[in-house]
Amino acid sequence: MCRTDLQISSGDLPARVLPIVPGHQIVGRVVEVGEGVGPEFLGRRLGVGWLASACGDCEFCRGGRENLCRKATFTGWDRDGGFASQVVVRADFTQRLADEGDPVQLAPLLCGGVIGYRAFRRTEVGRGDRLGLFGFGASAWLVAQLAIAEGCQVFVVTRDESARQRAKEQGATWVGAPGESLPVPLQGAITFAPVGAVVVDALRALDRGGTCVVNAIHLDRIPEFPFEHLYWERRLISVANFTRQDAAEFLQLAQQIPIRTLVEQFPLAQANQALLQLQEDGIPGAAVLVP
Ligand SMILES: [Zn+2]
CATH class of the missing domain: 3.90.180.10 (Medium-chain alcohol dehydrogenases, catalytic domain)
Structure with missing residues (x-):
């Protein structure tokens, strides 16, 4: 921009x-x-x-x-x-x-907007794809608006009842609490909570070839999980900081959509x-x- x-x-x-x-x-x-x-x-x-x-x-x-x-x-x-x-x-x-x-x-x-944008791009999901958001704080709220504007179906998993309500109002396809089974496998997932167990939940929800992006600076230990959650070319990656290019792209999109x-x-x-x-x-x- x-x-x-x-x-x-x-x-x-x-x-x-x-x-x-x-x-x-x-x-x-x-x-x-x-x-x-x-x-x-x-x-x-x-x-x-x-x-x-x-x-x-x-x-x-x-x-x-x-x-x-x-x-x-x-x-x-x-x-x-x-x-x-x-x-x-x-x-x-x-x-x-x-x-x-x-x-x-x-x-x-x-802040949460640009880093969320980088996480979203790294999932490589696009129009019509299914994206899971694990946690629904400030950053996830911005990512949900962006993903829906780009034609993704958004699935939100959070323990917070009011956040589930907010996600529904925002246009999420499905909302649920941790432990609930998602109705369909996801092509992409972003985890926001600093909790390793959530990463395993997200991996479990991925379809073959899907990508899980960890959007957290600190994370407690990721619990041991069976290799089948990662097999079939699923990917597990993190995001760190952002580039000026990310910021410029996101600020422009935020203005166009517009993101609240x-x-x-x-x-x-x-x-x-x-x-x-x-x-x-x-x-x-x-x-x-x-x-
Ligand atoms: Zn350098």
């Missing part, structure tokens, strides 16, 4: 962004540009994602997989300012956002409380901080 507008360089291209929405993903407006960044950046509304930089030089970066770069840095992790009222970012790692649209609604697209987000807003001063509530699973959608 916007990469051609940016000056791409392997150097550090700083732009000072005033966050409208801070955090690991930021929606903000550029208030100052550093050397090497065009003046057209000033005043622009930008999205700053989790991927803050990559080396641009390693085999992963050169192969279109900068999400795997060993020298990559991450917003609010390696780079300061994610949880602040101003942040310095690399201009070539930002995403241009339209001037219209509520920034609070846009912010979750840069489920947010709970907190003032920046209450960031700790928001994080605690997230940890305790107390927020059905995404927590968004507003300075």
